[in-house]
Amino acid sequence: QKEVEQDPGPLSVPEGAIVSLNCTYSNSAFQYFMWYRQYSRKGPELLMYTYSSGNKEDGRFTAQVDKSSKYISLFIRDSQPSDSATYLCATRSGGYNKLIFGAGTRLAVHP
């Protein structure tokens, strides 16, 4: 079993839709959770991070962690064509910076 599971999609939505992207993880010791956005033929860039359980909001983006069910989510409100990208969840392993990534979900927002 992979330590971080993520549905690869693709996910196609109309502009203005609310998007929900999800990951599950297996190790209850994970404390830090991140979402990265990757545009085509570019490197991933950090979008949001959260520590332990709870919600974190940044503009149209909300990251949510439910440690009881080992479930992490990213919500995008009022989605825009510029949000079309691959979104990767990641979590931190052990006491070091080393991250474990999900496979990534490809999102397409069409006008």
Next chain:
Amino acid sequence: NAGVTQTPKFQVLKTGQSMTLQCAQDMNHNSMYWYRQDPGMGLRLIYYSASEGTTDKGEVPNGYNVSRLNKREFSLRLESAAPSQTSVYFCASSEDGGYGYTFGSGTRLTVV
């Protein structure tokens, strides 16, 4: 611009050839990483370096070697390329205790 620079951007190798992927960062980060990205597999860690002079294996180190030349530079070497090493390779760096990695723009490698 500050960030992580990878060279080359594209490379085609024949099976058995060797090559070195170069990576340099100018953010004074201690930690550096090499990942490969394959469809459906996400990012998989090949090697990482917690500081100058130290390197450790990641999830998929077989067929690769690394050198942390100094604090800025971390290179990845393929001694005898195989078709299974066809992938996109990303270098990244991070601060100690930081959550976010800064990634380079990647090297697209094809082994024929």
